[in-house]
Amino acid sequence: MLFERLRTLPLRLLFSGSVALFPVSTWADTAAKVAPDIDLKEVAPVPRPEAKAPATADQEPSPDADEANPVPGEPEAEPAPEFVKTTRFSLLGSDVLPGTSTRLAWTPGIQIAGLSQPTPVLVVNGLHAGPTLCLTGAVHGDELNGIEIIRRTLYDLDPEKLSGRVVGIPIVNLPGFQEASRYLPDRRDLNRHFPGNPDGSLAERIAYSLFENIIRHCDMLVDIHTGSLKRTNLPQLRADMTNPEVAQFTRGFDRMAVVHSTGSDGMLRVAATRAGITTVTLEAGESHRIQEHQIEAGVNSLTSLMEKQDMISRMFEWGDPEPVYYESSWIRANHGGILFSEVDLGARVNKGEILGYVADPITNAQFPIHASADGRIIGMAVDQVVMAGFAAYHIGTEAEVPGE
Template sequence: MLFRRLSVLTSTRILPWALALALPVSVAAETAGSEGEKTPETMVAALAEDESVEDVEQSEPRVKEPGAKSGSAKKPPTEDVASTPKPASQTPNKVAPNIDLKDVAPPPKPSPNTDSASVTKPAQPAAEAKVSETTPTEDSEVRPGEEPVTAGTENLTPVPKPAESFTLLGNEILPGTSTRLAWSPGIQIAGLSQPTPILVVNGANAGPTLCLTGAIHGDELNGIEIIRRTMYDLDPEKLSGRVVGVPIVNLPGFQQGSRYLPDRRDLNRHFPGSPDGSLADRIAYSLFENIIRRCNLLVDIHTGSLKRTNLPQLRADMNNPDVATLTQGFDRMAVVHSSGSSGMLRNAAVEAGITTVTMEAGESHRIQEHQIEAGVNSLTSLMERQGMISRMFVWSDPEPVYYDSDWIRAQHGGILFSDVELGARVSEGEILGYVADPITNAQYPIRSSSNGRVIGMAVDQVVMAGFAAYHIGTEAEIPGE
């Protein structure tokens, strides 16, 4: 009886995703049965990921180097990764088919050389982009993938630099094409291996390599749809650089509607992983070595956890100048300064020289159209700012960087009822909601500890004393304003 009930639930919730992402038929069947221009100079306190509320309380203060100025951060690297020497494990054994991602395509098959967690560590991308023999003038701006204009020809349109083939998972993706690949960490019985779809769009022109990852926690659905819409809207003939999308990283957790892996570990605490460690270590290692290291930029998409929801926002280590600059490319997206925690994909990627931010949008187990639209819009603006696409884009006023945020906790047990909405601006002492005791009929108000904005909150539910209910962020003041 329990098995039959689970079958009904999973078939209605998970099977459409498997079809949309062109998962293997066997997988679907098994599933059905089972970050403005200004940067604040204010000294701020760091906020760690909302994925674990305790991280907030263990955050480290933001530091500012002596003499550092606002906006002095250098731009993130935009070199052409494909131009670097290819290690043995990245040598292509076939040319990937050119597929229109909008069309329903045959399910991908795992590449033989990636169906194992033990892989050869790829070479790091070059630390600096290739410098053209022609030097641009001081007033000219050269976008990634464009050749600089020589003196005397400043009025001419920069000529895009043609892209090169991109090698990923043993496949050669030709310039101006898009394809579906398959990644498998090799953690299961060979005959039951379930490859994860990888979407790749290699633009016709050179530029940075952007990676998008979703569902590292299997119950976070908004990121899956954000990546799908972003990837399917790209035209490889008009793209400079390439975009690699991994909509569902934690496929086992996704199939079970669970945040965690089958061994009950949080995958986002095990990067960059290990080839001979735990299940989580092996999956993290395979993803990091086979895919993440091939990218220059990374956006890791998450939602709130434990029946909590987040205002669309970026989590970024603003002490890192490259990361701080990257956050300026996300239109209408608030930025929460966060140093992160050991084992997070974001931290591991930054340590590996990959400019990375975490995007938070909404809550788990749900598809929320407003949150998805905000995510897609911000990624589109990022690619436009990086020179990867060219569109008529109207930039909004930059969102503030929040700092010194606090989780307001319930002091009594009962049922939580909220009086404020996500994103609301609140004043110190204002009632955010209350906890009602269903036995005694007592009601206990929960008040804001500061002036700020509700950047995260718990959904109405049964809570115990000490439950983190409201996340209040305070705007950093910009000197001179």
């Protein structure tokens, strides 16, 4: 009779804590708090930070010191039934049940405790088994396109139809975002300090907290960026194509060019890959702007990735494969003045072709900038005042994927 009742109950009801169908004492006694099931499409209440007492000299910080803050006004969640034990997802001191989505909060612990503001973390835990995908945006606080790419991607997921989990941190560098700055308050670039150091600089402490509390819980990572310093990037992946797993991973992104780059020490992509997490950087557009075309390209590519990884099942129409650029180089202005471009982002160019020119507004002299090789414009500066040495055009040289 009991199993006959189970067959007639909706899955979401079975996984809710409101139906005590199985004993819970063996797990509930040791489990973290259960995160509330939230429809991410609904408007959320304003989060309120919790003040934390500083650790004394003889008291070690709790490993769950960065646990999520409860949503004000929400009732206490009931413990989960024992039968979901093997499929719960524990993150930031909370258990996210199968078939649910929620908002958690990450606090790196670098601000004044009484004024601390938590960073929102969106989690969709699918009803079915699968990999854990992490999406990070605004590691540079002035890069806005990634914030909207993550929002649209996460809010479009149905946890009851998802295999695996998706964790989204739309705004990693919250202090930089609030100041419309690429950098942290200590003027450091956060994306040069991973995997971090718990006793290091401000940037190293934030990097360490993010890496240990969130990134290490994931199987795959897409770190979303834009161009910097008034430059724009064609939607593209930056990936170490000498890594077989990463190279295979890039094939899941529809209509996304790939630029081979091993990266440098301190980058989130490099640190995560070394930790065994398959990682790429997704570049789209320019900083300080919300660009619809770039956002659509990013959302489309992440949807195709999840379909490729068997996380979702949708009728998806793949476009023609984009090339891999194993060689790329920046062309720099040799004179100061005002840059005027003659080509568009994504244009295919030939060696010697005029890409634009720099005009001296006082002498009226004009200095053309020529393409250094055959290829495609995968990044470029927007028209602006430039000085000699300014990187103006990024040309990618097309190549076939090894083994094809």
